[in-house]
Amino acid sequence: MGRFGKVSRTLASILKRILRSPKSRYVGRMPRLADIDLEATSIGGIETCIQLPPLDLAFDIGRCPRGAENRSRIFLTHTHMDHASGLAYHASLRDLLGRPPPTYFVPRDNLADLELLLATYRRLDRSDIPCVFVACGPGDQLVLGKNRTVHPFRSPHRIFCQGYAVHARKKKLRSEFVGLPDQELRRLRMEGVEIQEERHEIEVAFSGDATIDVVELHADVRQAKLLILECTFIDMDMNPGSARARGHVHLHDIIERADLFENQHILLTHFSMRYGEGKIVDTLRRLLPKNLRGRLSALLADGRVVGPFD
Numbered sequence: 166m167g168r169f170g171k172v173s174r175t176l177a178s179i180l181k182r183i184l185r186s187p188k189s190r191y192v193g194r195m196p197r198l199a200d201i202d203l204e205a206t207s208i209g210g211i212e213t214c215i216q217l218p219p220l221d222l223a224f225d226i227g228r229c230p231r232g233a234e235n236r237s238r239i240f241l242t243h244t245h246m247d248h249a250s251g252l253a254y255h256a257s258l259r260d261l262l263g264r265p266p267p268t269y270f271v272p273r274d275n276l277a278d279l280e281l282l283l284a285t286y287r288r289l290d291r292s293d294i295p296c297v298f299v300a301c302g303p304g305d306q307l308v309l310g311k312n313r314t315v316h317p318f319r320s321p322h323r324i325f326c327q328g329y330a331v332h333a334r335k336k337k338l339r340s341e342f343v344g345l346p347d348q349e350l351r352r353l354r355m356e357g358v359e360i361q362e363e364r365h366e367i368e369v370a371f372s373g374d375a376t377i378d379v380v381e382l383h384a385d386v387r388q389a390k391l392l393i394l395e396c397t398f399i400d401m402d403m404n405p406g407s408a409r410a411r412g413h414v415h416l417h418d419i420i421e422r423a424d425l426f427e428n429q430h431i432l433l434t435h436f437s438m439r440y441g442e443g444k445i446v447d448t449l450r451r452l453l454p455k456n457l458r459g460r461l462s463a464l465l466a467d468g469r470v471v472g473p474f475d
């Protein structure tokens with residue numbers, strides 16, 4: 166039950182209706198990339214929140230975009246305002262809606278400050294704002310469920326930042342049995358033949374804000390089925406050197422290292438607000454090398470995904 170007890174039921178249902186309204190900027194757009202459903206918003210300096218609804222998690226909370234209140238686990242990459250400012254609001258809104266307290270996985274160095282931030286809001290708001298913090302860092306393996314773990318990794322940025330990779334163990338049909346009719350597979354199973362094997366897979370990696378070094382540093386980033394990579398700058402008004410000095414990726418950096426990416430799909434995010442849809446699409450069409458064209462797309466300011474570009 167929410168913080169207003171019984172009265173909150175009506176309020177909660179009204180709120181739920183508002184939050185589900187088709188006018189909500191980000192509701193109802195759920196691209197599926199490399200078998201993963203996403204609800205994402207990301208504009209450099211404005212807001213980043215990448216939701217994976219089937220896993221009940223989000224990477225960063227941004228300003229808590231509509232729909233993010235449904236995610237009970239938030240993995241925070243760093244504390245820049247465009248990634249973290251909605252945190253207390255997210256906890257408060259979940260409380261208002263009578264949802265279980267969220268868990269925030271946060272960089273170790275940020276734990277004390279974030280707890281202080283929540284304590285301040287509790288005092289200002291005269292409410293409990295229940296939530297749980299879990300401090301974590303590179304080398305940790307956070308259990309997400311029976312078959313999944315989340316692995317934080319260091320992302321070089323202006324302030325401490327860590328990305329996250331979701332590892333999964335999946336049962337798959339052994340390669341020698343692929344293509345056999347169901348009846349035959351059933352028969353083999355009945356005979357006690359082990360037709361499945363367990364495979365390890367990096368389902369998704371999210372860079373957070375980072376320089377291109379994040380790709381060179383971590384195999385998880387290069388090998389994830391879906392890589393969600395920031396690409397703040399795309400033209401020479403902000404050259405790659407200046408992008409690096411600001412702690413960000415330039416499209417030129419990606420093109421230069423095109424051979425490093427083993428990913429099934431790459432979603433570029435966090436474009437500077439100076440670029441409109443036309444500029445992003447034209448630039449990617451013009452400059453992307455052949456081996457990236459067919460497996461790369463871009464997240465636009467309104468939450469739509471454009472691409473691939475082959």
Ligand SMILES: [Zn+2]
Pocket residue numbers: 209210213245247248374435
């Ligand atoms: Zn940012």
Ligand SMILES: [Zn+2]
Pocket residue numbers: 243245322374
């Ligand atoms: Zn940042």
